[in-house]
Amino acid sequence: MDGPAAFSRAIDRFSNRCWRLNNLYVVTDKNGRRSAFRMNSAQEALLDGMHNQNIILKARQRGFTTFIQLFMLDACVFNSDIRAGTIAHTLADAQVIFRDKIRFPYDNLPEGIKAIVPPVNDNTSELLLANNSGIRVGTSLRSGTLQYLHISEYGKICAKYPEKAREVRSGALNTVEKNQLVFIESTAEGQDGHFFELCQQARSKRNAGAPLSAMDFKFHFSPWWEDDAYVLEPGAVEIPASFAEYFARLRAIGIDLRPEQKAWYVKKAEQQQGDMKREFPSTPDEAFEAAIEGAYYAEQLARMELDRRLTRVPIDPALPVLTNWDLGFNDANAIWFIQVAGLEVRFIDYYENSGYGLEHYAGELKKRRDENGYTFGEHYLPHDVVNSELSNGKSRYDTLVGLGISPIITVPRVHSINDGINAARRLFPKVLIDPVRCEKGLKCLRNYRKEWDEERAAFRDKPLHNWASNGADAFRNFAQGFVEPSMVAPRHAYSRRSARGGSWESA
Structure with missing residues (x-):
């Protein structure tokens, strides 16, 4: 009697995916030791709450890559005609994932299972089994149709390899039908890119309690303190x-x-x-x-947060409001509003827009004067304000003066942008930033980073010019012009020219 019962129990066990995952697979643990795989709390939570499309924001070393590879490998071993794929952000990472998290667990399966589904190929990026199921790993998966797709460290892909991220969106995600399974997991890489957008969309649906369709991503978050x-x-x-x-x-x-x-x-x-x-x-x-x-101001902003200097900053009507600008021909124009109280430099407000003439920005200053009681002091502008002509033949300097923006202080160009960045770093210990009124400007400072060299797989020693540059350049301009004017030795037309008179401030 025990024979049929034991056989029935074995069938029940092998029919249970959770049992198989916790009993059949061998992995290498964090200490480099071979050990039987057992799901941790984060992996169990993902399995229990799994949706068709899953977006996972995580802390380091929570085991999601290992779990997802075993989940897909298990599907291939115990089902015929399955296609699964993983995208890693570098070729080296793809090779490691295949070697350690796919091939090694497969090679250590019980011999009886491997005899039923032996491999029919032998390479470093794909495991194809005799049941016509297979799992492959690469940096881009565009061809074929997948039932399972895993995109590892997508935040890094979006930040460092924007073209590759576009390929993932247009290629790999289109290889998966709506009722199949997608896993996108990563640590965060700033408030920019497709990973951030997917997380925000999925969080909004979760927070609203909205039902999810098969094409909606479900948000999963795994913090460090759960480990x-x-x-x-x-x-x-x-x-x-x-x-x-x-x-x-x-x-x-x-x-x-x-x-x-x-x-x-x-x-x-x-x-x-x-x-x-x-x-x-x-x-x-x-x-x-x-x-x-690669963010330039990572350490400084982290210190500010710990010191509670990213905080609501009251506007002192007794102090003048200085403005500091970054002007672009085709870029957005950015303006910081600043009050200086002793050794404290208070960034109280921020405005940015694009597609408007200088009259629009002068109007924004007047609106703040009328609505918030700002009493303006100097206006700091970059060096090229004095020699760049608009369609009317006037420089932007003269145009702004004619609009009542005065006194204007022009900040000369630094010999090296890194000198200006270091001046900004030295300014940070004196700074308070209002995170509400300066939300967009603070986001620019967080996301201002070095340019990534894909061929060398290293950061270049120069800034990436993107949407974050405008607010960050304006911040740097203030550090150069107000705090450390001696570092930018005036040169000819870039002397610290100022204009007085004609100001609507005193009107």
Whole structure:
């Protein structure tokens, strides 16, 4: 009697995907040891809450890549005619994923299973089985039709390889039919790109309680504090006041950390510095507000946040409001509004727009004077304001003066943009930024980063010119012109020319 019952139990087990995942596969763990795979809490949560299309924002080392590869491998081993694929952000990562998370678990399956579905090919990017199921890994998957698609570190792909991200959108995502399975997982890489957009759309639907169609992405978030491994004996770790305040803010939103978690976070943050919240986020918003890789001001903004200098800043009617501009012919024009109180430099407001003439921006200043009581002081503009002509033959300098914007201080060009960036870094310890009125400008500072060289797989020593450049350049212009004017030795037409008179400020 035991024979048929045992056979029936075996059939039940092998018919259960969860049992198979937890009992059949061998992986290499974080310590480099061969071990039987067992799902952790993050992997179980994904399995239980899985949708057709899944977008996963995560902390480091939560095991999603391993789990998704095993999930797809299992589908191929136990089903015929399945096609699965994984996109990694570099070829080296693709090869590692295939070797360690697909081929190694397959090679260590029980011999009886491998005998039924042996491999019919042998290469470093695709495993094709005798049941006509297969799983392949690459940096772009455009051809064929897939039932399972995994895109690893999509945030990095969007940030560093925009053309590749476009290929993923137009190619790989179109290889999967609407009722099949898609997994997109990544740490955050700033508030820009397709990964950010997908996360925001999916979060909005989740927060609204809206039903999901087969073509809607479901949002999954896996923070560091859900991982039981991220703990440290607290006795030898002193919690600085800035971290104590941070933990208190987390507790206020329902994240109550244990002493051993706080100790781990403090020591890990010492190591990660400005990358901590990107690599080990506590909340989704924090992940996207954190620095992106290659960001120029990552350390400074992280320090400001810990010091509570990204905070609501009151407007002092007794202080003049300085403005600092970045002017573009085809780009957006950006204006910071600043008050200086002793050693404090308060960025109280920000405005940016495009497609308008200078009259529009002069009108914005007048509107703020009338509605918010701004009393304007100097207006800092970049060097080319004095020698760039508009269609009427006037320079933008003369046009602005004619519109009542005065006194104008022109900031000479620096010999090296890196000198200006370093001046901005030196300004940050004195700065407070209002995150509400300056939301767009703060986003520019977070996303201002080095240009990525795809051929060398390294950052170039120059800024990426994108939407974030406008606000960041205006911030740098102020650091050069107001805080450290001696660093930009005036040269001929770029002398610190100022204009007085004709100002609507005194009218």
